[in-house]
Amino acid sequence: MALEEYAGSIVMEIDGKEVEIASLNATEKTGRKLVKTMNKTGRAKxxxxxxxxxxxxxxxxxxxTGDIDWAAIEGAKITQYPLSTGGQRVSYLDCFAISVGEKYTVDNEAMRDIAMGALRKVEE
Known part of the structure:
Protein backbone atom coordinates (compact mmCIF):
# COMPACT_ATOMS: atom_id res chain seq x y z
CA MET A 1 0.00 0.00 0.00
CA ALA A 2 1.42 3.39 -1.00
CA LEU A 3 1.89 6.09 1.58
CA GLU A 4 -0.34 9.11 0.93
CA GLU A 5 0.40 12.70 1.83
CA TYR A 6 -2.36 14.98 3.15
CA ALA A 7 -2.67 18.72 3.54
CA GLY A 8 -1.04 20.06 6.67
CA SER A 9 -0.01 23.55 7.68
CA ILE A 10 -0.80 26.47 5.39
CA VAL A 11 0.69 29.82 4.50
CA MET A 12 -1.64 32.84 4.38
CA GLU A 13 -1.06 36.00 2.37
CA ILE A 14 -3.00 39.26 2.38
CA ASP A 15 -2.48 41.18 -0.86
CA GLY A 16 0.74 39.23 -1.47
CA LYS A 17 2.23 39.81 2.02
CA GLU A 18 2.71 36.74 4.23
CA VAL A 19 0.89 36.98 7.57
CA GLU A 20 1.67 35.01 10.73
CA ILE A 21 -1.50 33.21 11.82
CA ALA A 22 -2.35 30.43 14.25
CA SER A 23 -5.60 29.32 12.60
CA LEU A 24 -7.89 30.00 9.65
CA ASN A 25 -11.48 28.78 9.43
CA ALA A 26 -13.27 29.32 6.14
CA THR A 27 -17.01 28.71 5.81
CA GLU A 28 -19.00 28.71 2.58
CA LYS A 29 -22.73 29.23 2.97
CA THR A 30 -24.63 27.92 -0.04
CA GLY A 31 -27.55 30.33 0.24
CA ARG A 32 -30.10 27.52 -0.08
CA LYS A 33 -33.06 27.67 2.28
CA LEU A 34 -35.74 25.17 3.17
CA VAL A 35 -39.21 26.09 1.85
CA LYS A 36 -41.96 25.05 4.23
CA THR A 37 -45.49 24.65 2.97
CA MET A 38 -48.70 23.57 4.62
CA ASN A 39 -49.73 20.23 3.17
CA LYS A 40 -51.20 16.94 4.32
CA THR A 41 -47.80 15.19 4.47
CA GLY A 42 -46.60 17.60 7.16
CA ARG A 43 -43.15 18.05 5.66
CA ALA A 44 -41.22 20.49 3.52
CA LYS A 45 -41.32 19.99 -0.24
CA THR A 65 5.86 45.97 16.24
CA GLY A 66 4.47 46.17 12.72
CA ASP A 67 0.98 44.79 13.36
CA ILE A 68 -1.59 44.92 10.57
CA ASP A 69 -4.53 47.29 10.95
CA TRP A 70 -7.03 44.44 10.67
CA ALA A 71 -10.10 46.63 11.16
CA ALA A 72 -9.18 48.75 8.11
CA ILE A 73 -9.07 45.82 5.66
CA GLU A 74 -11.41 46.33 2.70
CA GLY A 75 -11.17 44.84 -0.78
CA ALA A 76 -8.23 42.56 0.12
CA LYS A 77 -7.18 39.32 -1.53
CA ILE A 78 -6.49 36.54 0.97
CA THR A 79 -4.66 33.51 -0.37
CA GLN A 80 -3.96 30.28 1.49
CA TYR A 81 -1.81 27.46 0.20
CA PRO A 82 -0.13 24.35 1.64
CA LEU A 83 3.31 24.71 3.18
CA SER A 84 4.49 21.69 1.16
CA THR A 85 4.75 21.80 -2.63
CA GLY A 86 2.08 20.49 -4.95
CA GLY A 87 -1.02 21.69 -3.12
CA GLN A 88 -3.78 23.89 -4.46
CA ARG A 89 -3.98 27.63 -3.76
CA VAL A 90 -7.32 29.08 -2.68
CA SER A 91 -7.96 32.82 -2.82
CA TYR A 92 -10.78 34.79 -1.26
CA LEU A 93 -11.37 38.04 -3.13
CA ASP A 94 -12.79 41.39 -2.05
CA CYS A 95 -12.36 40.56 1.66
CA PHE A 96 -13.45 42.97 4.36
CA ALA A 97 -13.12 42.99 8.16
CA ILE A 98 -16.33 42.55 10.16
CA SER A 99 -14.95 42.42 13.70
CA VAL A 100 -11.57 42.37 15.43
CA GLY A 101 -10.95 41.17 18.97
CA GLU A 102 -8.01 40.41 21.24
CA LYS A 103 -7.43 37.40 23.45
CA TYR A 104 -4.90 37.06 26.28
CA THR A 105 -4.42 33.89 28.33
CA VAL A 106 -1.97 32.74 30.97
CA ASP A 107 -0.41 29.87 29.02
CA ASN A 108 -0.46 31.09 25.41
CA GLU A 109 0.66 34.02 23.34
CA ALA A 110 -1.60 37.01 22.79
CA MET A 111 -3.93 36.49 19.82
CA ARG A 112 -6.12 38.66 17.66
CA ASP A 113 -9.41 37.13 16.44
CA ILE A 114 -10.65 38.55 13.15
CA ALA A 115 -14.00 37.87 11.49
CA MET A 116 -14.03 38.64 7.77
CA GLY A 117 -16.34 38.31 4.83
CA ALA A 118 -15.41 37.67 1.19
CA LEU A 119 -17.36 38.13 -2.01
CA ARG A 120 -15.69 35.42 -4.10
CA LYS A 121 -13.64 32.24 -3.77
CA VAL A 122 -11.20 31.13 -6.47
CA GLU A 123 -9.21 27.90 -6.62
CA GLU A 124 -5.98 28.55 -8.50
Whole structure:
Protein backbone atom coordinates (compact mmCIF):
# COMPACT_ATOMS: atom_id res chain seq x y z
CA MET A 1 0.00 0.00 0.00
CA ALA A 2 1.42 3.39 -1.00
CA LEU A 3 1.89 6.09 1.58
CA GLU A 4 -0.34 9.11 0.93
CA GLU A 5 0.40 12.70 1.83
CA TYR A 6 -2.36 14.98 3.15
CA ALA A 7 -2.67 18.72 3.54
CA GLY A 8 -1.04 20.06 6.67
CA SER A 9 -0.01 23.55 7.68
CA ILE A 10 -0.80 26.47 5.39
CA VAL A 11 0.69 29.82 4.50
CA MET A 12 -1.64 32.84 4.38
CA GLU A 13 -1.06 36.00 2.37
CA ILE A 14 -3.00 39.26 2.38
CA ASP A 15 -2.48 41.18 -0.86
CA GLY A 16 0.74 39.23 -1.47
CA LYS A 17 2.23 39.81 2.02
CA GLU A 18 2.71 36.74 4.23
CA VAL A 19 0.89 36.98 7.57
CA GLU A 20 1.67 35.01 10.73
CA ILE A 21 -1.50 33.21 11.82
CA ALA A 22 -2.35 30.43 14.25
CA SER A 23 -5.60 29.32 12.60
CA LEU A 24 -7.89 30.00 9.65
CA ASN A 25 -11.48 28.78 9.43
CA ALA A 26 -13.27 29.32 6.14
CA THR A 27 -17.01 28.71 5.81
CA GLU A 28 -19.00 28.71 2.58
CA LYS A 29 -22.73 29.23 2.97
CA THR A 30 -24.63 27.92 -0.04
CA GLY A 31 -27.55 30.33 0.24
CA ARG A 32 -30.10 27.52 -0.08
CA LYS A 33 -33.06 27.67 2.28
CA LEU A 34 -35.74 25.17 3.17
CA VAL A 35 -39.21 26.09 1.85
CA LYS A 36 -41.96 25.05 4.23
CA THR A 37 -45.49 24.65 2.97
CA MET A 38 -48.70 23.57 4.62
CA ASN A 39 -49.73 20.23 3.17
CA LYS A 40 -51.20 16.94 4.32
CA THR A 41 -47.80 15.19 4.47
CA GLY A 42 -46.60 17.60 7.16
CA ARG A 43 -43.15 18.05 5.66
CA ALA A 44 -41.22 20.49 3.52
CA LYS A 45 -41.32 19.99 -0.24
CA UNK A 46 -38.10 21.63 -1.37
CA UNK A 47 -35.66 24.51 -1.18
CA UNK A 48 -34.93 27.87 -2.76
CA UNK A 49 -31.59 29.07 -4.08
CA UNK A 50 -30.01 32.16 -2.58
CA UNK A 51 -26.74 34.04 -2.55
CA UNK A 52 -23.47 32.36 -1.52
CA UNK A 53 -21.55 33.83 1.40
CA UNK A 54 -17.94 33.30 2.45
CA UNK A 55 -16.95 33.83 6.09
CA UNK A 56 -13.37 33.74 7.34
CA UNK A 57 -12.35 33.45 10.98
CA UNK A 58 -8.66 34.14 11.58
CA UNK A 59 -6.56 33.92 14.75
CA UNK A 60 -3.32 35.84 14.35
CA UNK A 61 -0.48 36.34 16.80
CA UNK A 62 0.09 39.93 17.94
CA UNK A 63 3.60 41.14 17.11
CA UNK A 64 5.27 43.76 19.30
CA THR A 65 5.86 45.97 16.24
CA GLY A 66 4.47 46.17 12.72
CA ASP A 67 0.98 44.79 13.36
CA ILE A 68 -1.59 44.92 10.57
CA ASP A 69 -4.53 47.29 10.95
CA TRP A 70 -7.03 44.44 10.67
CA ALA A 71 -10.10 46.63 11.16
CA ALA A 72 -9.18 48.75 8.11
CA ILE A 73 -9.07 45.82 5.66
CA GLU A 74 -11.41 46.33 2.70
CA GLY A 75 -11.17 44.84 -0.78
CA ALA A 76 -8.23 42.56 0.12
CA LYS A 77 -7.18 39.32 -1.53
CA ILE A 78 -6.49 36.54 0.97
CA THR A 79 -4.66 33.51 -0.37
CA GLN A 80 -3.96 30.28 1.49
CA TYR A 81 -1.81 27.46 0.20
CA PRO A 82 -0.13 24.35 1.64
CA LEU A 83 3.31 24.71 3.18
CA SER A 84 4.49 21.69 1.16
CA THR A 85 4.75 21.80 -2.63
CA GLY A 86 2.08 20.49 -4.95
CA GLY A 87 -1.02 21.69 -3.12
CA GLN A 88 -3.78 23.89 -4.46
CA ARG A 89 -3.98 27.63 -3.76
CA VAL A 90 -7.32 29.08 -2.68
CA SER A 91 -7.96 32.82 -2.82
CA TYR A 92 -10.78 34.79 -1.26
CA LEU A 93 -11.37 38.04 -3.13
CA ASP A 94 -12.79 41.39 -2.05
CA CYS A 95 -12.36 40.56 1.66
CA PHE A 96 -13.45 42.97 4.36
CA ALA A 97 -13.12 42.99 8.16
CA ILE A 98 -16.33 42.55 10.16
CA SER A 99 -14.95 42.42 13.70
CA VAL A 100 -11.57 42.37 15.43
CA GLY A 101 -10.95 41.17 18.97
CA GLU A 102 -8.01 40.41 21.24
CA LYS A 103 -7.43 37.40 23.45
CA TYR A 104 -4.90 37.06 26.28
CA THR A 105 -4.42 33.89 28.33
CA VAL A 106 -1.97 32.74 30.97
CA ASP A 107 -0.41 29.87 29.02
CA ASN A 108 -0.46 31.09 25.41
CA GLU A 109 0.66 34.02 23.34
CA ALA A 110 -1.60 37.01 22.79
CA MET A 111 -3.93 36.49 19.82
CA ARG A 112 -6.12 38.66 17.66
CA ASP A 113 -9.41 37.13 16.44
CA ILE A 114 -10.65 38.55 13.15
CA ALA A 115 -14.00 37.87 11.49
CA MET A 116 -14.03 38.64 7.77
CA GLY A 117 -16.34 38.31 4.83
CA ALA A 118 -15.41 37.67 1.19
CA LEU A 119 -17.36 38.13 -2.01
CA ARG A 120 -15.69 35.42 -4.10
CA LYS A 121 -13.64 32.24 -3.77
CA VAL A 122 -11.20 31.13 -6.47
CA GLU A 123 -9.21 27.90 -6.62
CA GLU A 124 -5.98 28.55 -8.50
Missing amino acids: GFSRGIKEYDLSISAVIPL
